[in-house]
Amino acid sequence: MLKEVCVENFAMIPEKIAKGAGRIELCDNLSAGGTTVSHGVALKAIEYCHSKDIKVMSMVRPRGGKFIYSIEEIEIMKHDLLHLKQLGTDGVVFGCLDHTGWIDEAAMAALLELAEGVEITFHMAFDQIKPGKQLDAIDWLVKQGVHRILTHGGPLDFGIEHHLSRLKEFIDYAAGRIIILPGGGITRNNLLSITTVLNVSEVHGTRIVD
Template sequence: MLKEVCVENFEGISTLIAKGAGRIELCDNLSAGGTTVSHGVAAKAIEYCHSKNIKVMSMVRPRGGDFVYTNEEIEIMKLDLLHLKQLGTDGVVFGCLNHTGWIEEEAMAALLELAEGVEVTFHMAFDQIRPENQLDAIDWLVKQGVHRILTHGGPLDSEIENHLSRLQEYIDYAAGRIIILPGGGITNNNLHAISSVLNISEVHGTRIVG
């Protein structure tokens, strides 16, 4: 079981890796759901993690709030993505939606083109897609070559244990074409119970290592 630990600064990364973090998701402002980190944090975190053979996924998100971005914000994301690639990130984490509750396909296509050569996670913007469209969204993301989807399986203000059946539905539908990465409320205390129900190989959280 690969444990991806979400961190918002350099402090503590060494301890988390020592405790079993198998991958680091690097983002700032966790209270706002995560935004792009500074140059300094990214540079030092990537350098340190690579010295320990640990991969880094870097958030590309210009602000908190919703996932419907202006043209200017998309341009910011493009610049940040290229910058993070230059620093050596192993992957990037982003997601763009439109006002109808669907993927903003044009923006995503542009960002995915720039992300060529690194892994891509479509983050919890997925949970804001209209539920009746989420399986179609999995198909779209598979077709675009996205590597994984980070999802809570339902509203983030409810416990992930309430959404295990929906998460398993995603996993079954994905059928190995894309990784479904459960997150949001998974801790070292409930990880075993959740992983015993779901057919998963990766989990995500801020407290999933003891």
């Protein structure tokens, strides 16, 4: 079981790896849902993780809030993505939506082109896509070569246990074409029960190794 631990800044990374983190999602401002870290944090975190043979997935998000971005914000994301690649990140984590509750295909296409050569996770913006379009979104992301989708399975107002049937639907529909990465509220205490139901090999959270 690969445990991807979401870590804010560098300070907790050594402890999380020592406790069993198999991959790090690197971000800042967890209270806002995660944003892009500074140059110094990214540099030191990637260096340290690679010294422990641990991959780093770096958040590319210029601010908290909605996942509908302006032209200027997309340009910021492009620069940040290229910068993180230059620093040696193993993957990037991002997601862009439009005002209709669908993927911002143009913004995603531009970012995906720049992300070539590293792993790509479409993050929890997926949970803001209209439910009736989420299976279509899986198909679209598969076609674009995205590696995984990070999803809570439904609104964060409810614990992940309430969304297991929906997550199972995503996993069954994806059928191995893309990794469905469950996250949001998975802890060391409920990890076994959730992974038993979902039959997944990767999980994501801030407390899964505590």
